[in-house]
Amino acid sequence: MIEEKGILFVLSGPSGVGKGTVRKALFKKDTDLQYSISMTTRDKRAGEKEAVDYFYRTREKFEQMIRDNQLLEYAEYVGNYYGTPRYYVEETLAAGKDVFLEIEVQGALQVKENFPEGVFVFLSPPSLEELKNRIVKRGTESDDLVANRLHAAKEEIELMDAYDYVVVNDNVNKAVDKVQAIVKSEHCKRERVAIQYKKVLEVEEK
């Protein structure tokens, strides 16, 4: 059986940019995406479910997975590990479902290293867009303020370099539309479509 594989989409961006808001709004509209379920060593809380909220594992097991390179990314927060298990992502993709991961910038860079075939979307603060407009119609602000903003903007633009797409979060609905367009168009990429067809022909010629 020849099926289209799913695609891993990673949404990231500077803290405070609104990644969580965009992700929630996206999941209200799009039921075809599978949100990536993280693995953690923290205790299960009342009402939480294994394989729904998190995969709950012991510290020993988690550290074994780190050593075996079985996590696409991980980090430690207040004494607990959190990470993205490779097998869960790969099984979901193999079943033809897209996986969606929302994560901070350091985590996204780890995923990129471990899973470069993912599609990486940078959510950019409107401040950068505003900065652009402000510089264009400049002369209304102090030199210091502009210099500070330029410095922050430069750092942000450097962060973008690891990503495939940049979506400006000036409006949640517009940002969601753009992410959905990226998901749809990535499935039309010639490399992906041609691979499927070529597989069909190979199978037939054997």
Added chain:
Amino acid sequence: MIEEKGILFVLSGPSGVGKGTVRKALFKKDTDLQYSISMTTRDKRAGEKEAVDYFYRTREKFEQMIRDNQLLEYAEYVGNYYGTPRYYVEETLAAGKDVFLEIEVQGALQVKENFPEGVFVFLSPPSLEELKNRIVKRGTESDDLVANRLHAAKEEIELMDAYDYVVVNDNVNKAVDKVQAIVKSEHCKRERVAIQYKKVLEVEEK
């Protein structure tokens, strides 16, 4: 003034695939795209307008433009030239508007050579998708029929190689949605967005 440049989108595919139908349905929905106006040596007909239906030029002028490489593509049909003037495309893009060109495969390959920064979309007949399904659940058709279809499919898949995207035209509305998603997502490509921001910073640092 720093503005986002438009993008040239080229929709092509085998004859009979429904390029014109998809283009018309797209233009009913999307008013932000500028349809590429062709240049021709044929006479203006009643009701036609210069720079609306075509740019009308003499044979002498057209051949001069061919020699000066001022056409992104051209062809001769029943004694008249038809082509896509480079200056019209470039001026429209410079004004920040996307240009949309629907054209047969030979023309698309010429455009690709002369304007590789365009985005090339291959409209694929559902027969290829059907072929895939048929091969998967095979055994219901004669070997000859399958062999013929495979041969045609191989030729089509080779044609795809010059394109960035493949859209299967199994349903006009779905195909239009996909083309619109491609247009939207291409504007979010990191290379394009980052270039704009970098220009802003360069301007400020001078």
